[in-house]
Amino acid sequence: MTPQLKKTNLLKEAAFINGKFVGASTNQRFAVKDPATGEVIGEVPEMDVTDCKKAIDVASNTLKTWKKTTAKARSDMLERWYDLMIENKESLAQILTAENGKNLTESRGEIEYGASFIKWFAEEARRAYGDVIPSPVADKRLIVIQQPVGVVGIVTPWNFPNAMITRKLGAALAAGCTAVVKPAHETPFSALALCELANQAGIPEGVINMVTTQKHTKDIGKEMAESEKVHKLSFTGSTGVGKLLMEQGASTIKKISLELGGNAPFIVFNDADVDAAVEGAIGSKFRNTGQTCVCSNRLLIQSGIYDEFAKKLVERVKKFKVGHGFEEGVTHGPLISEAAVEKVKRHVDDAVSKGASIAQGGKHIKGNFYEPTVLLDMNTSMAITTEETFGPVAALYKFSNEDEAIELANDTPFGLAGYFYSRDVGRIWRVAEAMEVGMVGVNCGSVSFESAPFGGIKQSGLGREGSKYGLEEYLEKKFICMSI
Numbered sequence: 001m002t003p004q005l006k007k008t009n010l011l012k013e014a015a016f017i018n019g020k021f022v023g024a025s026t027n028q029r030f031a032v033k034d035p036a037t038g039e040v041i042g043e044v045p046e047m048d049v050t051d052c053k054k055a056i057d058v059a060s061n062t063l064k065t066w067k068k069t070t071a072k073a074r075s076d077m078l079e080r081w082y083d084l085m086i087e088n089k090e091s092l093a094q095i096l097t098a099e100n101g102k103n104l105t106e107s108r109g110e111i112e113y114g115a116s117f118i119k120w121f122a123e124e125a126r127r128a129y130g131d132v133i134p135s136p137v138a139d140k141r142l143i144v145i146q147q148p149v150g151v152v153g154i155v156t157p158w159n160f161p162n163a164m165i166t167r168k169l170g171a172a173l174a175a176g177c178t179a180v181v182k183p184a185h186e187t188p189f190s191a192l193a194l195c196e197l198a199n200q201a202g203i204p205e206g207v208i209n210m211v212t213t214q215k216h217t218k219d220i221g222k223e224m225a226e227s228e229k230v231h232k233l234s235f236t237g238s239t240g241v242g243k244l245l246m247e248q249g250a251s252t253i254k255k256i257s258l259e260l261g262g263n264a265p266f267i268v269f270n271d272a273d274v275d276a277a278v279e280g281a282i283g284s285k286f287r288n289t290g291q292t293c294v295c296s297n298r299l300l301i302q303s304g305i306y307d308e309f310a311k312k313l314v315e316r317v318k319k320f321k322v323g324h325g326f327e328e329g330v331t332h333g334p335l336i337s338e339a340a341v342e343k344v345k346r347h348v349d350d351a352v353s354k355g356a357s358i359a360q361g362g363k364h365i366k367g368n369f370y371e372p373t374v375l376l377d378m379n380t381s382m383a384i385t386t387e388e389t390f391g392p393v394a395a396l397y398k399f400s401n402e403d404e405a406i407e408l409a410n411d412t413p414f415g416l417a418g419y420f421y422s423r424d425v426g427r428i429w430r431v432a433e434a435m436e437v438g439m440v441g442v443n444c445g446s447v448s449f450e451s452a453p454f455g456g457i458k459q460s461g462l463g464r465e466g467s468k469y470g471l472e473e474y475l476e477k478k479f480i481c482m483s484i
Contacts, residue, residue, distance in 0.1 A: 013043055029045055046216070074173060089112065089115075100190070111162055121174035152230070234463075236260075256463070257455075259416075264295060283445040298385065356379075370391060
């Protein structure tokens with residue numbers, strides 16, 4: 001076990017099916033490693049399609065009773081689950097830092113953020129309202145009710161291993177659905193800890209089921225997408241995998257939610273508060289060492305304040321401390337894997353070869369650590385323009401006017417999030433409406449709240465998570481026509 005990780009009974013080295021922590025049918029296991037040191041934290045079962053089918057069967061059988069529970073009963077259980085997450089925040093944060101690498105302060109923040117979705121949907125469970133429609137004929141009454149969509153397959157990423165699960169599971173359970181979850185193989189322990197707390201909260205056996213795998217990810221994803229017993233699939237991850245799951249889910253006309261890749265623009269106009277824009281860029285670009293789907297990938301800075309913004313950004317980045325997430329004062333931990341490091345190196349090398357200059361950083365330190373980097377003099381021929389870096393690289397592009405900024409911002413097949421800074425009220429409305437994204441941050445570098453819809457357009461996905469709209473993703477509307 002990683003030395004910095006304190007012993008906790010929430011660290012479960014088993015999968016979770018029908019309310020029990022279990023092994024794989026193959027009896028095989030795989031190791032989960034600390035990305036900062038390479039040390040083994042623990043092992044979990046290497047499950048395959050047989051185990052996934054068992055979990056789906058359990059969820060399908062449990063659905064018969066769970067969907068009949070009252071909204072108040074579901075709400076009360078979710079409230080208890082939320083309370084337990086907050087009570088165990090420190091243990092959950094320790095687990096998260098050990099397997100993900102983000103610093104302990106960020107991990108604590110993620111636990112609070114993740115718990116907020118359970119709290120929110122505990123409240124929203126009571127608000128799945130229907131409608132009474134005024135009838136066009138005297139002897140008919142027209143009613144619309146909302147019912148759970150059914151069994152939900154959930155596939156989550158490693159970058160927010162707590163919050164990406166609660167954002168989906170909170171809504172699913174509030175709606176009356178049961179679930180089979182496949183967490184990322186890099187970070188299963190955060191997910192499994194939630195299962196232990198769900199047991200303690202009194203959530204019935206079989207409502208939440210969790211399968212762990214490293215080798216059989218594609219096969220388990222295919223099973224979830226094609227199974228007739230799974231009625232909805234919710235996936236957060238790459239656009240390529242999202243397209244594949246969407247194609248596979250078409251065989252059963254499955255309801256699907258996809259939160260996929262991004263290429264977020266971060267625009268700073270000449271009239272912006274430069275200091276505020278730099279602060280926003282720090283949060284938007286470098287949170288979780290740049291490994292978030294809503295990270296600003298391209299910083300578009302107007303020519304009049306380009307030099308000032310670049311200077312102030314570099315000054316801030318120089319103050320970062322890179323190291324193990326458990327170390328005091330560390331602001332940025334490791335990237336998740338060697339492959340992630342190689343992608344960052346490729347993007348920086350490509351940019352430099354095509355004329356970019358390195359104003360700060362630009363070097364691989366060791367292992368999975370890479371220096372927080374600022375690149376200047378970017379142009380659209382560089383790989384960062386079209387590819388999501390998913391690392392600590394701030395790439396600054398210069399533009400001359402508003403029309404050019406909007407054209408550059410929208411010149412991508414992705415449309416998850418976008419940000420811009422301006423103090424011109426007219427420009428704020430024009431640019432916010434013109435940006436082809438699902439979420440816009442105006443004079444702020446963060447757009448994620450449990451009460452607000454999260455999701456993208458174009459090739460960044462389908463559907464919304466969080467907010468009142470997130471509950472609707474797990475409900476079906478049924479029309480009832482009644483003669484009197």
